[in-house]
Amino acid sequence: MVRVFIAISCPEELKKGILEIQKVINKLGKMKLVEPENIHLTLKFLGHIDDNKLNKIIDALNFISENRKFEMSLRGIGAFPGPGYVRIIWIGVDKGSDKIMIIQKGIDEKLSSHGFERDKRFHPHFTLARVRSIDKQQIRRVLQDNKTLEFGSFEVTEINLMESKLSPRGPIYSIIHTFELS
Template sequence: MEVRSVAEGIRSFIAFDIDSESVLKRMTEVQTMLTKTGADLKLVEPKNIHMTLRFLGNITPNTVEKIFEEMKKIQFVPFDVRLRGVGAFPNPRYPRVVWTGITQGADQLRSIFEQLEPKLLRLGFAPDPKGFSPHLTIARVRSGRNRVELAEYLSENENFEFGVIGAKCLRLKRSDLTPRGPIYSTLKEFCPQQ
């Protein structure tokens, strides 16, 4: 396997992983139905689906430890996240990203983001230009092909119930880009006690 090197450092992000096989199975079922719309999609591999709190870009090995020290200062106890609904950014009529919604746990995720952001700014990171919108990306839209059919599917499944996952360990993840897609690995994890 050939991995594209990133000269500037380690491509990284902070996220919670998905800990439920049944939720991942339901996401895979939805991805199958999405492809049946005929839309031009790049599906996220189930093993790569996660709840991103903050994309960091390229970091140096020295920065990994500094970020982890700040992550350990985040105040939270493990909590449940209910995943419900399928939608799209910027909107279902002109989709670029297809997502799974979060109906329970969004406030806790937002709190973690709001604690994390100033810590990252102090480490020299630029503010997150997109802010925080709780979701899980399950597909990216490559073109406008069958956009109407995709929008209809999204509308029909805006309340699709995926289930509940646990947000237990905040992870600093590495993303290695390969010709076959990204490979994610955990650099550091912070798992607070209940």
């Protein structure tokens, strides 16, 4: 059994700005910051999969490679479920969001025939931190002050099927399969 998800990785050149905002939010409460090497956009979390089902999933997802490369820009920070009750702090996607939504919907459609539930609400984002407790007034101010902060853009050239191994120090991600965009 492997624990898997489908994702777009964040390129190295955007991580400096991401680390800067992580330093700011980390002072506001108790949270677990996402390690720079683990920052990604999850298109779908699949959970634990039998090794023999993995090849069927890869076959079902081969359509991803039919998509063209596209530009994605990261802009603004936000929170789930919202600024009044914060559990996840994220960076939003501006340019390329529509393309991500189309690809994610295709993933949902292809995998629903393999017993995976469709995502009810998908919001493209890169998770910065998982929050245990936080100063609500301070985080509201930081979210407001940074809602249009530009983190840069990059060309999305691939989408990866990733394995997530849980360890005491946090998850360790590795690529199982890469779907190159055309």
